[in-house]
Amino acid sequence: MQIDVSALKSIFNPKLRPLIGVDISSTAVKMVELVDAGKGQPRVERYAIESLPKEAVLDGNLASLEAVAETLQRCWKRLGTSTRFVALALPTSAVITKKITLPANLREQDMEIQVESEANQYIPFALEEVNLDFQVIGPAPGSPDDVEVLLAASRKEKVEDRVAAAEVAELKPVVMDVEAYAIQAAYELVIKQLPKEGAGQIIALIDVGAAAMKVTIMKDDQQIYGREQAFGGSQLTDEIMRVYGMGADEAENLKRSGTPPDNYEAEILHPFIENMAQEVARALQFFFTSTPFSEVNHIILAGGSALVPGVAEIVGQRTNVNTILADPFAGMAISPRIRAKQLAADAPSLMVACGLALRKFDQ
DSSP states (O other): OOSOHHHHHHHSSTTOOOOEEEEEOSSEEEEEEEEEOSTTOEEEEEEEEEEOOTTSEETTEESOHHHHHHHHHHHHHHHTOSOOEEEEEEOGGGEEEEEEEEETTOOHHHHHHHHHHHHHHHOSSOGGGEEEEEEEEEEETTEEEEEEEEEEEEEHHHHHHHHHHHHHTTOEEEEEEEHHHHHHHHHHHHGGGSGGGGTTOEEEEEEEOSSOEEEEEEETTEEEEEEEESOOTHHHHHHHHHHHTOOHHHHHHHHHTOOOOTTHIIIIIHHHHHHHHHHHHHHHHHHHHHSSOOOOSEEEEESGGGGSTTHHHHHHHHHTSEEEEOOTTTTSEEOTTSOHHHHHHHGGGGHHHHHHHGGGGOO
16 A cells, blocks of 8 residues: 555665665564665665554554554664654555456556446445555456456555554655565565475465464465464463563563573473464364365464474474474675674564565565
């Protein structure tokens, strides 16, 4: 969804002006800045992660615009950049997408009129209540005179809330994407690390956030299955709070880097990892029973809960599928100001922010 076309054009000029990818998740704000290292190759220049207050974002909605704006400002200061242009994303659940077919010879103005009339059929809101955008994907399969067009629509307030929070934080939003598409852009970098770059293989991208586990199964750039399960890292946080009588922030710190009590690994962490592995195995089972497919070649784990130590090994053992942690930065040059080891550890939680930062390189 494009907010300001003139601003977009000023960003995507041949000089590739800077752009920060900003992911507002349910627990944190994450920012990634990529620059051109030459020949259009991205280099990781900066990144930052800042925790959000509990319940500032609920089900993808900004419940406290003020808290989100303050966190955006803190994260931007931690990033240490002068760039204020940002790319944001809407939760996939907040966007209605539909592929439609239109004649290839339409002028852009005529295409816009056609898209609006098609949108009326698919969107359960009045058109004046929505932000509407479209993108020509390419020739329509089996119909040389037509093109496939991807239509995306979201309620205006969903877009306006994110734009308002960014503007209060003195940032300049110029791109509004969809989380699923941002993850897809980062996923394309991750699969380059697989044998034959994943060609012809069935790959499960499993994004485990705070509240939900999103399962996307791909084959050769095509999504062949999608599912969401109610499982996430907040279950681990709640258990830490319950057992040790901690507040939410303390529990989050313990998960990330704190020195855990003696019984933490055996009694809290390992049961959580086993539960996650079972949920992944269950998701694959649903995939096998509802599609003609009977195998998955690779699992890629992403999201904040993939940062839990040892999770990839256990998931691999329980599913008998090669399992790796998502690292979209593995093939990139990295600025000397970034600790490469820390970036690799945080990478699975930075897929959306990385995908948004890649919008800088769009033609």
